[in-house]
Amino acid sequence: MTTADPAYRGCRLSRDDMAGYPFKEIEAKWQRYWEENRTFRTPDDIDTSKPKYYVLDMFPYPSGEGLHVGHPEGYTASDIVARYKRMRGYNVLHPIGWDAFGLPAEQYAVRTGTHPKITTERNVARFRTQLKSLGFSYDWEREVNTTDPRYYRWTQWIFKLLFERGLAYQEELPVWWCPELGTTLANEEVIDGKSEVGGFPCVRRPLRQWVLKITAYADALLEGLDDLDWPESTKEMQRNWIGRSEGAEIEFDIEGHAEKLRVFTTRPDTLFGATYMVLAPEHGLVDQLTSPERKAEVDAYRDQAARKSELERAELQKEKTGVFVGAYAINPANGKRIPIYIADYVLASYGTGAIMAVPAQDERDYDFAIAHGLPIVRTVEPPEGFEGGAYTGDGRIINSGFLDGLTVAEAKAKMIEWLEAEGKGRRKVNYKLRDWLFSRQRYWGEPFPILFVDGEPKTVPDDHLPVTLPDLEEFKPSGTPEGPLATARDWIETVDPETGKPARRETNTMPQWAGSCWYYLRYIDPQNDERLVDPEKERYWMPVDLYVGGSEHAVLHLLYARFWHKVLYDAGVVSTPEPFKKLVHQGMILGELEYTTYVRDDGAFVSAASVDGGRDTATGRPVTPKRIAEAEVEKQGDRFVLRADPKIVVDARAHKMSKSRGNVVNPDEIVAKHGADAFRLYEMFMGPLEQVKPWSTTGVEGTHRFLDRVWRLLVDERGSLSSKVAREEPTRDQLRVLHRTIAKVTEDIEALRMNTAIAALMELTNAMYKWDRVPHEAAEKLALLLSPFAPHISEELWSLLGHAESLAYAPWPEADPALLKSDTLEIPVQVNGKMRGRINVPADADQDTVIAIAREDDNVKRHLEGQNVRRAIYVPGRILNFVVGG
RNA sequence: GCCGGGAUGGCGGAACUGGUAGACGCGCCGGACUCAAAAUCCGGUGGGGUAAAACCCGUGUCGGUUCGACUCCGACUCCCGGCACCA
Known part of the structure; x- marks a missing residue:
């Protein structure tokens, strides 16, 4: 670091703001200093003998609204860790960038004709200014932007890798089509049959789509979770999303038909109790199996099911509807004829789209059987007094031939063995996870690096990447499933550079998730035009040590990113099987109570x-x-x-912040009124990072007041170092308070307990106010300890304390264990577990001494009067309890 | 319905492996400074009780373990988040 320019040091601190310390000048001054001195630049050539720490924030979508108070919460926490780790001697990578593709910019373009590129640039500029105004210690020279062709070139490159590895394929799939938005949507973007953005009604229709085979990694994604230092709830959500279940696939013969009916079941042990079968209305065999006299009824039911929205299907779940198709299957276990139904309680998209129904052991099947008068055969003996319909618990197998007498687990194994021996079925693992619908009919997304030559897809050669977006005049969705790119004739019609044949470009674009699936890798080597990331740098910096972001990304972003990472790992592009070692979600900030x-x-x-x-x-x-x-x-x-x-x-x-409720807090206003330091401090002081918590205007005033107190403690009215700050040795008592604070703040930052770390700093400040003089050393330590939380004021104090350089790389104070202890201890004394007094004892007093002193205490004495002391329990240094009475 | 998290003063929260419940901040009350106000500084602040003490009650509810429970165990209530006919 270079010596502070006198221009900074001479910066006049105006006194017009009598109410408190001049935070405006201080904050502007240090933000300028950091920028001009590249204080937080992490060089490309780095001393790799030092330990590294990669602190990552979920990069924002630069919306037109600007930053809201939720963003700085996670960003402040990660910034505190980044600043702390630098002071502990780590090489720190702490970058930021922009997840800038996406629907809002495109919708804005549709409305106003403004090119999304323009909107995006404007929004990014605003976000950048706002983030800089909060004093985050990002290395701004590593900024990435997913809409930059130099960036999405590598997004396309990864897509090619997926394609070449057989992990990207095309399929005609029923997808959510939203007529209003003029685009298709992913399952997760449709809630209760309405689009997540805008709330427009959606229908399902088949369309040629790109799909990524994430299911090929289902087990790897599941197993990888175990070793991650992530919130248990998030890991559990991912496990549920993947939804692995073990069971069997069983084949049923159909009377009078050559086809067999395959079903998946987790309860092969209940096969003897399968008294009917159900196909999803969309199942491929429905037409063939339907008998002529049943056709009208079946068709009517199918029509009705197709018209029902997901919402209706879900809401009508109490009543199980369905119709008999007029065909029978043969239960392979007992040879019985069982009727085949279609019913919409069976989903086409899970398993084989068909089930064997065992009403005695499955609630849904039970409800259906009751409604349609179907037989119910128990195959697991319920416990005595069992009153319900379906019994899904464990018990002894009955009515099941060779399985009788076994437990459920034993019977499952034996049945699978039997099925495999008979050629009627096999062990099978099923997943809820579906392959990932990866194309969108939008303009503002990454183009696919795909050409259709003679109708067949092939990838664009690497030296022709990136495939850049053409500039359009008109951004309206074409209203047909072809996206807006379909109107860019000159762009679509091209030539295959390898064969010279005419070729057509893919007109779909990638979903917004694409760019965010790998951005953490690009920060490591953002300017590299030869490779996605330099392998040596990747090996040094990966994995991400701390990833902070909202729990709304618990499943999708974090699962997709892990998927891509594992593919890159298998391809040898990255060196770790998992990208994010530790993950923390900041809790939502609600409006004021x-x-x-x-x-x-x-x-x-x-x-x-x-x-x-x-x-x-x-x-x-x-x-x-x-x-x-x-x-x-x-x-x-x-x-x-x-x-x-x-x-x-x-x-x-307290309610969620929303424009309609009018309880949105604007960070710019808070910074203008109280300063970035007070704002950062308040966001951290509100409560535990992960917790949901309500905003409080007076709370910010409180942290502002605290910083005023720190300032007045060390600085006089003229803005010079206070004469109270003295070149003298701290006393033993002063050292103890100081070192206890160092220990507390250090532990708390490591555990991300920012709220209690700040409380400790407030206590230290309160204690220092009682001192007649403030030893210089104590003032320095206070500035250092405060600096990760409130960096601007801390830098200013550090400079006033006589340092020419930034404190960003000053060594973090070490707590001396010898100084933490005091000579005497206050020991609470209980009688029969009730508090009766407090005594002061020498720190090294033994049990007998402590008991003797306790017996002298007036109040304790009174409670022991005439009592038989049966026991005295002394927990050294903590508590003494007399147990008295008969 | 299932999974996960939570419930502590007027409010946000603290209490690390069971050992002084309420740190710290907000708010409120009182005092100092001021002609006054703001700001600032000092003190008080869970409820009851007392002249002051003593003492009693108190961490969502009920029960248990323990010398001792916000913390551990069992049952329940309510709130928040996620999933939801996944066979």
Whole structure:
């Protein structure tokens, strides 16, 4: 680092803001210093003998709204760790970039005609300014942007790799088609039959699509989870999403037909109890199996099922509908004829799209059997007194021939053995995970590096990458399943560079997930035009040591990224099987706590306890919610009531921030009013990082006040170092407080407990206010400890304390264990587990001494008076408990 | 319905392996400074009780283990997040 330019040091700190320290000048000054001195630049040629730490933030989508207060929460936590690790001597990689492809920019383009590139540039510029204003220690020279052709060239390169490895294929698939958006959507972008963006109705229709074979990695993705330091809930969500289940595939003969019916079951042990079969309405054999006299009914049912939205199918689940197709299958275990039905409670997309129904051991089958008068044969003996219909627990096998008397687990194994010996079935593992629909009919996404030559797809040669997006005049979705790119004739019609034959380009583009699947690799080597990432650099920096981002990405982004990473690992491009070693989700920040009353149409207040569905339950008349001030309510028992009329219960809760509710907090305003340091500090002080927590305006004022106190402790009215700061040795007591704080802050940062680390710094400051003079050393340590949290003020204090260089690489203070202990201890004394007094004892006092001192305490003495002390339990240094009585 | 997380003062939260419940901050109350206000500084602040103490109650509910439980065990209530006919 270069010596601070006198221009910075001489920066006049204006005194017009009498209310507090001059944070505006300080923050602007240090942001400029860091930028001009490239303080947080992580060089390409690095001393690799030093340990590394890769701290990654989930990069933002640069929306037109700008940053919201949720972004800086995770970003501040990771920045604290990055700054801390630098001071501990690590090489730190702490980058940021832009996930800038996506629907909003395209929709904006449709509305206004503004090219998404323009919108994106504008939004990125705004985000960049906002992030810089918060003092994050990113290496800005490593910024990546998924919409930059130099970046998406490598996204395309990875797609080629997937294609060449047989992991990308085309298929006619029923996909969600949204007429309003004029595009298809992935399953996860459709909620209850409506588009996630916009809430427009969607229908399913078949379309030629690119699909990635993520199912080939299902087991690897499942097993890889075990060793990851990730939130258990997220790992569990991924496990459920993959949905591995073990069982058997069984073949049923069909009476009078050559075809066999294959089903998947996790309960092969119950085969003897299979009394009918069900096909999904979409199943391929339905037409063949339907008898002429049943055809009308079956067709009607299928039509009806096809028209039902997912929502309706889900909501009508109480009633199990279905129709008999007029054919029978033969149960391979007992040779019995069992009827075949179609019913929409069987999903076409899972397993084989057909099931064997065992009503005695499956609730859904039981409901259906009852509704359609089908036989129910128990094959597992329920426990005595069992009242329900289907029994799904363990027990002894009955009515099952050669399985009788076994447990469920034993019978499963034996049945599979039998099926395999008889050639009627086999062991089988099934997954809920489906292959990943990877194409979108949009403009603002990565083009596929694919040419169709003679109707066959082939990849574009590497030296012709990237395939760049053509500039369009018109961004409207064509309204047909062909995307907007279909209108770019000159772009589509091209020549295969390898054969010279005419070729057509793929007009689909990749989904937004593509760019975010591998961006963490590009940060390592962002300018490399020869390779995706230099292998040597990759080996040094990977894996990501800490990844911070929202839990809304718990499944999709994090699963897709792991999938790509594993493919790259198998291809030898990366050196680790998993990309993200430790993962943390920041909790959502809600709006300020609100008190809400309900006002009836006649103007009367209605108690929140008797409001349901927007109506007063007593009179049935409509009510409107009305927000009221905190001063108007008081707590009574476990609820809040109106102060003026305690019969009226008031709702007290914090809501998600939303424009419609008008409770959105704008970070720019907070920074302008209280400064970036106070803002960062407050975001961390609110509570545990992972927890959902409500915003509080007075809370920010509190952290601002704390920084004012720190400033006034060390700086006088003229902006110079206070005369209280003295070149003198700290006393033993001062050292103890100081070193306890060092130990606490260090442990807390390591464990990401930023809230308690800040509390410790506040305690230290409170203690220092009681000192007559502040030893220089103590002031320095305070500045260093505070610097990861509130870097600007800390740098300014550090500089006032006589340092010419930034503290960004100053060694982190070490706690001396010898200084943590005090000479005397305060020991709480209990009698029969109840607190009766406190005594002061020498730190090295033995049990007998402690007991003797305790017996002298007046209050303890009174409780021991005339009592028989049966035991005295002394936990050294912690507590003493007398057990008395008969 | 299933899976995961949670419930502690007026509010956000703290209490690490069972050992002083309520750190720290907000809010509120009182005092100092000021003509006054703001800002700042000092003190108080779970509920009851007392002149002050003592003492009693208190970590969603009920029960258990223990010298001792916010913490461990069992049952339950409510809240938040996710999945949801996955055979």
